[in-house]
Amino acid sequence: MRSGATQAPDPGGIPIRTILLGVAGVMLVALGGTGAGAILKRDPLLTDTSLSWIRYGHGHDLATAVLYLGLGMVIWAWVRLGRMVRNRHVGSQAVLTAVVAWTLPLLFAPPLFSKDIYSYLAQGQIALNGLDPYRVGPAVLQSPLSDNVSWVWQNTPAPYGPLFLMLAMGVVGVTNASVIGGVVLMRLVLALGLGMLVWALPGLARHLGGRPAVALWLAAANPLMLVHLIGGAHNDLLMVGLLAAGCLFVLDRKHVLGIALVTLAFAVKATAVVALPFLVLVWARRLDGTRAARLGKAIAGGLVTFTVVFASTTLVSGLDLGWIPALSSSSTIVNWLSLPSAVGDFAHTVVSAFVRVEPGWFMTIARGLGSLLLVYIAWRQWRVAEDGGPEAVRRAAITMLAVALLSPATLPWYFSWALVLGAGLAWTTKSLQKVTFFSVFLLLVTFPNGDTALYSWGYLVLTVAVSALACVTLVKPDPLKLSSRYT
Template sequence: MAPIVSVESAPGRSGRTQDTTADPFSFGGRLPGRPLPLRTIALGSIGSVLLLAGSVGAAGTLIHDPVLGDGPMSVLRYGHGRDVAVTVVYAGFALLVWAWVRLGRGVIARLVSSGGVLWATAAWLAPILVAPPLFSRDVYSYLGQGLLALNGLDPYGVGPAMLTGPIPENVHPTWQTTPAPYGPLFMGVAKGVILLAGHDVIASVIVMRLVLLGGLVLLICALPGLVEHLGGRLPVALWLVAASPMTVVHLVGGPHNDMLMIGLLATGTLAMLRGRNVLGIGLVSAAMAVKATAGLALPFLVWIWAARLEGPRPRRFVHAVAPALGVFAVVFGACMALAKVGFGWLSALSAPGMIVNYLSAPTAVGQAVHTVLSLFGELNIWPIVGTTRTLGSMLLLALLAWNWWQARDGGTEAVRRAAIVLCCGALLSPVVLPWYLTWGLALGSAFAWTPRALSYVVGASIALVLAYYPDGEQAMYNWPFVAVGIGAAVLGGTSLLRFDPLGLSGPIRDFTRDLREEHLLRR
């Protein structure tokens, strides 16, 4: 079976390496030898439409649904009708993944431009914009927390259960009494969405999705500059973070506020690389005011600032960190004042800790230890998990400190180390949810990737989406389903590197040659 050619160099029809840097977006998608991958775009679009159709009955639907109600369509919410809806969702996801892998093969072979990836992204996202929340109910929590703030209650002190109405009643039971773990800027965003959409839950979900989509736009706009500085390829970066099922299904389909956070983070990082230090620190501070995780990158950006100053390193660091702290204080203070919230978000950061799943490495170790020790007698899991989570936090701090010191020369190495720490932060957090994978990819996608590494991302993306059911409940302890998910992840990752890895179509030709033949016929 023939592997797909390397990301680093792929010959065109003339035998010479093709370069994509001259046309950052190429919205027409028609660079020489690179027509739009119309079949692949259509395949993914069919998948997205199926996701939309199935989500009406299988996703995070409303308790009192004005669309389904008690009419004939209500059959999609119960019994065999719901089974059909769930099947349609998974069929749509399978087609979307298939299209993404096909698109990735073309990107790796330098046969698909950045414009082609963007057209695919737009086509695949369009149906999702009006879908019910997919694979998560978090958006109802966002709206409930915004409604609390709008009614003069402290979202960092109480949960949506303090209110009544269509928005609070749709918040997942886990989060009904849980304070908001998000920053003041996002509380302001949530309040603004409620003001725009009122108490219409469907309209509020769509408006929230569109507002958070601004984060993806920021990320896409920042990627050409990040790729230029960090040495990657724009089509690969866009394929990783814009067209990915993780983005389509989780960040947009969810939707999740991580999308806004990573957009601000990427834009701020690019500003730092371009020497616009105040703007860069300000944007990343704003990202932290959406979700505290972005704060992991701030110490690394200070090194970028310090590297441009003169004098001994300690003096340069002091001269950089002092104004950086000042910018952070101004931005964060302004977000708190505009959202009319206080410092309660700091204590609320521990709120998600009630979730226990093995996606978090420290939690998984605690669960494993508890399982072994339980063979000798009944034990409470919380002291064990609490201990391993504490050890995990200590390890994360050690990794942060070590990588921070390794980044002391600033420049692109500081960004690389920040991306590593963001990945470590996702894996070592007490709680890990599937879309946390996007934190490190927001910056890491702009570096050079080997096909093998990309295949791992494909496998992880598939497995992490399938870690939850379409209605937002976790699927991680349905072991037959987990086995199917792992099999799909392995197949997806392998398919990026090898055409027809199962050998179902007889003798296999090099996929890049197949693509070129098809394109030549169409031309």
């Protein structure tokens, strides 16, 4: 990846067949999701109707097959579009058309690959009922919203910032605590993040030396983003939209506005704070004086902006800082996407073959070492980026990737954080292939109902094969030689 490269204008043209292939795919995903997704325990639209069979037995199997057929078509369409973008046959307009066309059916689909949206709505209802969502979990409600929250999070306080809790309260209030209405409206609110993202990516590419069409293809049209962040309705989408817009404003010399937007991203989800020290370096580079003086002025300006925006958001919400300690609740998730958790789990498995020991110590030590390593990596990246400029954003993307890999708990869509910040860089073909492989892999390692597939080894082998095929297809049409006509 390089920065500062000269950009050539993007070509025009809309690949209708490829876009329609993706549309058909997401429609099948949405259709299959009515039976195989993260469905309601009691759905007022299907329960006690002639269509309820789709959620049981052979009906559920059929729905699952339809959903995975749709996923395959979405992946195929995305890779075909990427090949056209890479070869400069189409440009940003084609990718934007695809993003809009592929997003619309997902806005009205059942929750897919995650039940987190039910937690969001329940937390909003807790706050509306006058309780503190930072101290109690959804189980206190005993309502249709809390009934659909995963058992893992029933007694877990909200780990999200005051801005997001205000939005959740608004959604629940407007929909009168309707589960289906809440899901749709929350998706529409989160889609604002996608709008900010597609607005910001071309500008980030301009600063970072990449191509706008490639950036949009990587971070906006990517099935990992659309299926998990739109279909799964994760608040990460709003966070990364604000983050991307904030980074662009800072690069465009609108430093206070940019840091204010990233602060709002932090008020949605805490991870966004990682970018702020790097944006301060960009600001410092444009100031007068010695390096120490410039850095001091930028840090002071950044702290004032952060404090005013965050304090105002917190005061308006009527909430407190209880969400900060609640962040540790995610440590209940154990999977090997988190490298420290993987090491701790593996070490316990090996030692348990010889002696009986409790797993907690292994996990605590491994995660503690992972946190230390993360702090070191973040510090090193910040020091390397001390001259500011676009390089600071690249270093922020690397740090975000380290956060996803080394956090105590990691979920597939966490890798969208680094992808958004790095999408505007100048990517080599090999790098694009790697992103394609891991995007498809991360898309598929969660089952449609939200359960993890990371311990279903036979399924993972198939997932790796599909990801590898997508990787090769990005540069070589029809690698399996199934057709005599390449597209």
